Amino acid sequence: MKIVKKMMVFLLTLCMAASVSITSKAEDKPYTYTVRFFAGARGTFNGKQVVVFSGLKKGERVTFRQSDVVLEKNSKYYIRGIRESGKDNNTVSSQSSFEVTGDQDYVVAYGIKGNSVGYTVRYVDTDGNQLLPDETYYGNVGDRPVIAYQYIENYLPQAYNLTGTLKANEAENVFTFTYAPIEAGEAPATPATPATPATPAAPAAATPAVPAGDAAAAGAADAGAPVAVPDEQVPADLQDVEDGDVPLANIGEDQLTNIADEETPLSRGDFAKRVLDLPMGAKAGILSLLVLLIAGGTYLYMRRKKRKMQNAE
DSSP states (O other): HHHHHHHHHHHHHHHHHHHHHHHHHHHSSSOOOEEEEEESEEEEEBBBBBBEEEOOOTEEEEEEEEGOOOTTOOOEEEEEEEEESSSSSTOSSOOOOOEOSOOOEEEEEEOOOOEEEEEEEEEETTTEEEEEEEEEEEEETTTEEEEOOOTTTEEOOOOOOOEOOOOGGGGGEEEEEEEEOOOOOOOOOOOOOTTTTOOTTTSSSSOOEEEEEHHTTTTSSSSOOOOOOOOOOOOOOOEETTTTEOOOOOOOOGGSSOOOOOOOOOSSOOOOHHHHSSSSHHHHHHHHHHHHHHHHHHHHHHHHHHHHHHHHO
16 A cells, blocks of 8 residues: 555656646747638638648738639539638638737638629739739628738738628729838748648649738848838728728628538537647646546555455455
8 A cells, every 4th residue: 555655656746847847848949829721621722621820929920812722613602711610600700811829720611602793802002003913703792701912022001801892793892902012121021831731732822921010011020120110001900992991800690691511620629629739837737637646546446455355354
């Protein structure tokens, strides 16, 4: 019995020491985050089911673009945007380009084609000169799609996301990103790309992650030297093409066509994922608790067994 007690004390001491050591190492190394986009059942990212952005720091910017997703041939669905993994399909995010605040998984949200109508996305400078080719997408009349900007070196858009209500007249469905040139001498660094092997093929390459704050407003930070940008030049997070800036809220259920969608590998509060997302110190604490429970169970078992043997004598 004394041997069992000594083993329990030894194991508990060992776990506590490991916990302190792991926590100390975790605090020395800055924590980075991972953002994943899952294609769902209606399409793929050029044959892949997931695009991964890893090694992200808090405040960096990640962008989802519709052109990254390839729908099934003759599909009756269209792309509405993205939703957080674990949430209903009718809760589409109000931002397709967003700042990183932690590990996050998103799933492409689809709608069923009904009163279908096209809309055009344009990329121009302040003089109206075209910077990138126009893009055409489709939705249903009454939808409010959220379109993310494209990164253009040495330029700033007026907003990272545009939204607006689709009308029956396609000529009225134009979303224009207007880019202002960055002053001479401000050279944004090349943005990061998704981790392989989930990188979409050109031309539908995943939109890069760009640092946020002043550095993000300038496109990125160069060798740790952020470029200061006046507040009035910092892009808005979301802008309505009809009414200007709008609150950052989820699109209402009445504006969407709800369809059933399958669960993703990391949806509905996946326990394993949430455990993996815990800090190293918390993981070590859980491990210590498990070891203590096992040791305690062993002790009780041995004690009961010894008592039975004494009663038998």
